[in-house]
Amino acid sequence: xxxxxxxxxxxxxxxxxxxxxxxxxxxxxxxxxxxxxxxxxxxxxxxxxxxxxxxxxxxxxxxxxxxxxxxxxxxxxxxxxxxxxxxxxxxxxxxxxxxxxxxxxxxxxxxxxxxxxxxxxxxxxxxxxxxxxxxxxxxxxxxxxxxxxxxxxxxxxxxxxxxxxxxxxxxxxxxxxxxxxxxxxxxxxxxxxxxxxxxxxxxxxxxxxxxxxxxxxxxxxxxxxxxxxxxxxxxxxxxxxxxxxxxxxxxxxxxxxxxxxxxxxxxxxxxxxxxxxxxxxxxxxxxxxxxxxxxxxxxxxxxxxxxxxxxxxxxxxxxxxxxxxxxxxxxxxxxxxxxxxxxxxxxxxxxxxxxxxxxxxxxxxxxxxxxxxxxxxxxxxxxxxxxxxxxxxxxxxxxxxxxxxxxxxxxxxxxxxxxxxxxxxxxxxxxxxxxxxxxxxxxxxxxxxxxxxxx
Numbered sequence: 526x527x528x529x530x531x532x533x534x535x536x537x538x539x540x541x542x543x544x545x546x547x548x549x550x551x552x553x554x555x556x557x558x559x560x561x562x563x564x565x566x567x568x569x570x571x572x573x574x575x576x577x578x579x580x581x582x583x584x585x586x587x588x589x590x591x592x593x594x595x596x597x598x599x600x601x602x603x604x605x606x607x608x609x610x611x612x613x614x615x616x617x618x619x620x621x622x623x624x625x626x627x628x629x630x631x632x633x634x635x636x637x638x639x640x641x642x643x644x645x646x647x648x649x650x651x652x653x654x655x656x657x658x659x660x661x662x663x664x665x666x667x668x669x670x671x672x673x674x675x676x677x678x679x680x681x682x683x684x685x686x687x688x689x690x691x692x693x694x695x696x697x698x699x700x701x702x703x704x705x706x707x708x709x710x711x712x713x714x715x716x717x718x719x720x721x722x723x724x725x726x727x728x729x730x731x732x733x734x735x736x737x738x739x740x741x742x743x744x745x746x747x748x749x750x751x752x753x754x755x756x757x758x759x760x761x762x763x764x765x766x767x768x769x770x771x772x773x774x775x776x777x778x779x780x781x782x783x784x785x786x787x788x789x790x791x792x793x794x795x796x797x798x799x800x801x802x803x804x805x806x807x808x809x810x811x812x813x814x815x816x817x818x819x820x821x822x823x824x825x826x827x828x829x830x831x832x833x834x835x836x837x838x839x840x841x842x843x844x845x846x847x848x849x850x851x852x853x854x855x856x857x858x859x860x861x862x863x864x865x866x867x868x869x870x871x872x873x874x875x876x877x878x879x880x881x882x883x884x885x886x887x888x889x890x891x892x893x894x895x896x897x898x899x900x901x902x903x904x905x906x907x908x909x910x911x912x913x914x915x916x917x918x919x920x921x922x923x924x925x926x927x928x929x930x931x932x933x934x935x936x937x938x939x940x941x942x943x944x945x946x947x948x949x950x951x952x953x954x955x956x957x958x959x960x961x962x963x964x965x966x967x968x969x970x971x972x973x974x975x976x977x978x979x980x
Contacts, residue, residue: 612855
């Protein structure tokens with residue numbers, strides 16, 4: 526490593542370690558406030574759509590190159606056929622924003638090595654290797670910026686196409702034990718320059734979401750170097766924990782139960798039972814059984830499940846990054862759009878109880894979940910009590926007032942033998958989750974006379 530690079534690295538790592546808690550809080554503020562984002566897995570695997578040589582391939586769609594053992598020349602044919610002529614970046618952003626999502630993270634390069642942005646480091650990208658010949662990532666980034674949404678990119682450390690990574694010389698595409706003697710050359714001459722392109726060509730990027738870090742050639746030392754490298758280019762950047770060799774299973778934690786490197790943990794396809802106390806974290810999850818598009822995967826989660834998962838995540842202090850897998854033509858499938866529309870309807874009435882909230886101060890009641898912010902506690906009622914009496918499980922003090930968030934209807938708070946009870950109307954505002962706002966002391970929640978009566 527050249528001396529100049531070592532000096533630069535030392536300066537960047539010193540700057541990282543010198544970040545004060547207040548500066549970190551300022552950098553993370555928008556992300557913590559957002560709570561809900563859209564993950565997009567999109568690439569040449571959408572052309573295959575889960576099928577290779579007439580056979581339906583088991584497993585997630587974006588892994589078809591590995592699962593079906595597709596030779597690189599055959600996979601390149603999918604790339605050459607990738608032509609998303611129906612891609613409308615403003616429509617994608619509108620779908621996300623109308624759903625109540627605050628940020629978007631899209632796969633700039635997945636494990637297959639194909640990039641959906643205009644890379645000068647490689648011709649294996651959407652501009653040079655496809656008939657589309659346009660920079661889809663730039664179009665989406667600009668559309669998100671116009672709509673006031675934050676934007677992030679996913680980037681795979683593992684690369685099944687590059688000869689210095691896990692490409693043609695590897696015994697299998699996805700190996701956690703095989704090592705490439707030229708991997709350092711891949712990092713310095715390809716991966717880091719390509720990431721630098723992203724951070725210099727696309728000023729809208731706020732989040733860098735790494736993956737594929739389980740390979741044998743990756744370690745925490747390389748992760749620390751990469752984290753310092755990207756933060757040196759863009760100090761405000763937020764980086765996930767998979768920048769380091771820290772992921773164990775689907776938890777996104779290292780063996781010590783910590784997020785390791787980076788700024789936030791990444792539990793995958795699950796919500797930790799107790800959240801991840803003391804750290805920032807984000808659950809990423811599919812709407813069906815795949816991340817990348819598969820034409821025959823119709824195992825969709827219903828809107829109730831998705832919304833209650835969002836509430837559960839927020840109640841434990843996390844973010845929810847919900848995935849969509851567009852088609853090769855650039856269309857977000859109708860079952861996804863309809864569910865996001867329904868989620869958006871709920872968020873329009875109840876988003877206050879999600880955005881900017883913190884972990885529940887009163888645990889998880891049997892009837893639903895709590896979220897909180899200064900001066901307010903939000904009771905998300907999944908199971909509307911038949912007798913109309915909601916027991917405020919865990920609250921040590923009587924709230925100053927209570928009301929329905931959806932329409933502001935004031936509610937009566939009563940004292941009971943078991944604590945405090947809110948008297949609810951017969952019909953809930955929502956069959957999925959109805960929100961009761963509790964004004965509490967110690968903040969800007971208003972006065973007792975602003976949201977109901979107490980007796």
